[in-house]
Amino acid sequence: MIEEFVKNFKELRIKDVESVGGKNASLGEMIRNLYEKGVSVPGGFAVTAYAYKYTMEEAGIDQEIEQILSDLDTRDVHNLAERGEKIRKIIKNTPLPDEVAEEIKKHYKQMEQEYGENVDVAVRSSATAEDLPDASFAGQQETYLNVQGEAELLEKVRECFASLFTNRAISYREDKGFDHFSVYLSVGIQKMVRSDLASSGVIFSIDTESGFQDAVYITGAYGLGENVVQGAVNPDQFYVYKPTLKKGFRPILEKKLGSKEQRMIYGEKGTIQEQVSEEDKNQYVINDNEILTLAKWAMIIEDHYGKP
Template sequence: MTIVSKSTLSQSSQERSLILWFDEVGIADIPVVGGKNASLGEMIQQLTPKGINVPTGFATTAYAYRYFIQSAGLEAKLRKLFADLDVEDVKNLRERGKKARSLLIHTPFPVELREAIAKAYQSLCEQYNAETDVAVRSSATAEDLPDASFAGQQETYLNVVGAEGVLAACHKCFASIFTDRAISYRHTKGFDHFSIALAVGVQKMVRSDLATSGVMFSIDTETGFKDAALITAAYGLGENVVQGSVNPDEYYVFKPTLKAGFRPIIDKKLGSKELKMIYDDGSKFTKNVSVSPSERGKFALSDEEILQLGTWACLIEDHYSQVHGIFTPMDIEWAKDGITNQLFIVQARPETVQSQKTGNVLRSYRLLLGNREWGIGNGENSHSSLADSQSPIPLITGSAIGEAISQGKARLILDVQKLEQFQVGEVLVTERTDPDWEPIMKRASAIVTNSGGRTCHAAIIARELGVPAIVGCGNATEILKPGQEVTISCAEGEEGKVYAGLLPFEVEEVALENLPRTHTQILMNVGNPQEALSLSAIPNDGVGLARTEFIIANQIQIHPMALIHYELLKDEFAKAKIAEITSLYDDKPQYFVDKLAQGIGRIAAAFYPKPVIVRMSDFKSNEYANLLGGRQFEPHEETQCWVGEEQHVIMMKATEKLLP
């Protein structure tokens, strides 16, 4: 039992190998090397010829894990330990998990396995340099399946160097098959603890600690809209994005016209990106440091990099769809090397939520508003003709995960050691979640976090559990009080809202196959680009009215003349607010052009290739006056609509940007 050279292996020799290189395995080898490693091998063999960069490495096998367990007689001890396991009892689960991990970690590796891992790592060092830095990732034989992601169930170690360091990290990965969250997740999904083996991937690190990294999905994560790829990005190593420690940038790319050679970035949203994970030269592998205000205030990716990642998402999705014989949207981790400036794909797995939905039922949630007893009034920035004067004012907002409404009492938990305090049906409020929190996440009526984006751990697990979540709220743990009754609404577009009290709401379900087809065309009215992707799922023949005034009022927020004549603004508050909103733009009018183009483009993308009729702004002068900086440029007449020549030009530029 020694290391296997890089050559073609028969199935029987594969199954009895301790080590296999990524280029020796493919997606059919999940039982041999686990989901992550099998996918990496598949991409190295099939997609690197198409221009996708994937770091090389090797994997310990399922056979190696079982050899370790059997040679030390561990299975009988583990079965005895789990005889009275109760995953619903957090204390019981924690005790059993700790004892199981301790049992594995204090049992030495067989000599043959130690030698095989050390020899393979030495081969990597000969390819790169002495003490090559590697990522050591757990890869179970029942992960990255179409209906169960097993995301983050076992451990990952970054910036591991030296043979002894790699051996220690592999040993900890083996033990992590019995993390509390993995035990609970397997029980929930109906997997036998002893039928699953743990492989380990040892992969050359991408120096994204010196650049950027993130996650991308080849479909929209919230609506399942299949023609848009969502890309998230932050500075440093990617664990912060995966774990939800930061609020990353978000970009949407429209796939059909990207494949046709266009540059269809239909949305860009700046994240705060407060932290970045870098290498630690001290006693730890990595550490988090603060990101400078100047870096936080700009996008982490260039348009060229966004488009390249979008292209790779299409190639990966197309390949796996062909392999599986069914449309297979993908969840992909990427990293940029700060030394070579190259982009790399470091993981790819099937998306496990939207791809499993039948799509035959349209379920819509709606708050029942209008009761003045709730103390409801107009918000400070509400638009008189567009805002609902009966809308409640949210306590906090963030990124909506899912499209549901839920409610309950807030339970603030900031320490993983206090998970047993959580009660079924409560709203979990915390800084962020990681896989250790999953035993209580499945009991929550909703989840609210201070940090994280749409691809963070809390978001992914909330989708899988079907629990509404609002992530990246910033100060939820400060605003919401323990035991406070709250309503969580993810049914109002991409912005999720937390309201005080248990507000009434209704749920309506419509079986789409029961909707009769009309003899006349049904064209929709769409005003909010953030709702366009979900609205496009309703049977329709396109958009008969895309209302640009909603885009201007809700997304742009600034009067076009205030952008053209920014230096002449007299209202200092408006000027400061405009400076904040347009901080990425030296050319202030270009902000209006880009945002209007993106808003219209997103609506057009949602209904492509059906027709979309765009109505140019029909704001009245008093409505334009309510935009930031608008009162300086608008007359006082209530009904007159005034559009100057310069204002007309900026509107036309936005329209022209959409044309090929």
């Protein structure tokens, strides 16, 4: 099998986790299978774990990183931070091999043809590991929003590669006894949705606190979704009852108004935070029709995967 540096989301399925990580594999799975059922997922592409491995091998920096990590005591947080910073600097300053950079630029140009010049994208890390079934790398690496143009995109891909060695990620692997060089990084490049002009949030097809499987649980706040994901705001919360939604009813069980103090919006470069007005704080970020549409999408996704 010929290894590829970049794959369009449309080429990916959930079985591609080893190549592109869980996040990117799931996006591809939904784009391929759920679009016709009404679930809308923004397009994009994944820089594969092989591209990361190839970049590291071509640069020949594994030994240098190994040296920096030798005799590391993760309980010494200052020393951990110093070593982590040193490793990240090395990787950020390592140019992408021409073959990798050209593939990324080619796929970004295809996105520009679809969405316009200097299309704004989210650049998200998606870690993957071979032969480490017990590993959980969620939230350990970086995400960059409102990235525009080829030069900034290539820079952010390198920064994502470097984020495989955040202090938290180094500490996790050391404490779990995982080999730092058996874990790889894929990068997802996805068209941004202008939720900074409206709202965003997270949906679960189960009540996460009680484990009750007949409810869809939705959170929402103004602006880009990172504030909700990172717990930086107190979002609105909504519960929908699945059995009667399936029968065509409008079963919103509960709505809780969150304080929603701030919103993340586009800045000149990247993103900025702004305060939310009192009037907006006292309104729900989505209406009942939108709540029910989101709940239906959650149920379609749950049915496809066969689990909450």
